[in-house]
Amino acid sequence: MNVAFINPFIVSMKQVMAMMASIDLDVLQPALKKDAVSRGEVSGIIGMVGPQVRGSMAISLEKDLSFAMMKNMLAEDVQELNDSVCDMVGEITNMICGSAKGHLSEQGYEFEMATPVIVSGVEHLIQHKVEGPKIILPFSSSQGNAYLEICFDG
Amino acid sequence: MNVAFINPFIVSMKQVMAMMASIDLDVLQPALKKDAVSRGEVSGIIGMVGPQVRGSMAISLEKDLSFAMMKNMLAEDVQELNDSVCDMVGEITNMICGSAKGHLSEQGYEFEMATPVIVSGVEHLIQHKVEGPKIILPFSSSQGNAYLEICFDG
Numbered sequence A, B: 001m002n003v004a005f006i007n008p009f010i011v012s013m014k015q016v017m018a019m020m021a022s023i024d025l026d027v028l029q030p031a032l033k034k035d036a037v038s039r040g041e042v043s044g045i046i047g048m049v050g051p052q053v054r055g056s057m058a059i060s061l062e063k064d065l066s067f068a069m070m071k072n073m074l075a076e077d078v079q080e081l082n083d084s085v086c087d088m089v090g091e092i093t094n095m096i097c098g099s100a101k102g103h104l105s106e107q108g109y110e111f112e113m114a115t116p117v118i119v120s121g122v123e124h125l126i127q128h129k130v131e132g133p134k135i136i137l138p139f140s141s142s143q144g145n146a147y148l149e150i151c152f153d154g
Helices: A003-021 A063-074 A083-106 B003-021 B063-074 B083-106
Strands: A042-049 A054-061 A117-120 A125-128 A134-140 A146-152 B042-049 B054-061 B117-120 B125-128 B134-140 B146-152
Touching (some): A003 A134, A083 B125, A125 B083
Antiparallel strands (some): A042 A054, A042 A117, A125 B117
16 A cells, blocks of 8 residues: 555544544554554445556444534533434535545546445444455544544555 | 446346355336335445436345355455455445446446445434335345345436
8 A cells, every 4th residue: 555645634633623623633653553452433434446556445433423523513411322423424424535635636546436435333243345455543632432444456 | 227237236236146156036026115224234325327227226135145155255254344345245236236237337327336335223224315216136055135226327
């Protein structure tokens, strides 16, 4: 995987979460992800396809963080992973991937985004089926942790 | 959603399962999917992007059916949803979507496929975030049931 792909996703995750949800994320150490266990209870997944790029991105959020986002973005006080939370996670996934797409386009890498799919459940497993390595980027905040997984073929 | 999109997926699901896994599927009644609960314990999801097409496809398999496929395709006797099962589900997802892509291309609808993502866990929830309806196509077999979900924007 081209390391130039990583930073636009980190920047976009931080920017979108700050701007849309007033959540200030600290970036922790990126790592290779060897297992398939999702780190959060709700995840948004989006496919990416382009001439030089084919892969998938997932954001995985701890439950409490997703509830804090519901409060900050929609003034809704939720206590369970309902349809509204899933919708919000889908929107945020779209925005983060869309922002990274913009940054990468400036560097000459073009891709189109599929529609997001939201998965929830305790310890659900998410396995990206790609040829290349799977990178996990952890983020912490006072409202809970978030994880960004990016994987590309080749 | 264009109803012309549905049949190529049904045909491809039946063909790939028969040819690759020697599983004979009966096609049950298609329905609109209103909830997000996955019907099987392991699901393969793939994004699709093209000029006239943007959406996602998921196949969801009952555990026992995925074990029967492991036996038929790889002569492996597995009793749990391990990495090999997830890999196999990823391959089958690719093949079914690839086959449907071929059929749809003949009708003038072109799209590219993202990389598949495999999700497992009991009663994991899968929510496709699209503008259009979500169609679920159930299939039965003597080894267990399979479900195909297809969703497109617009």
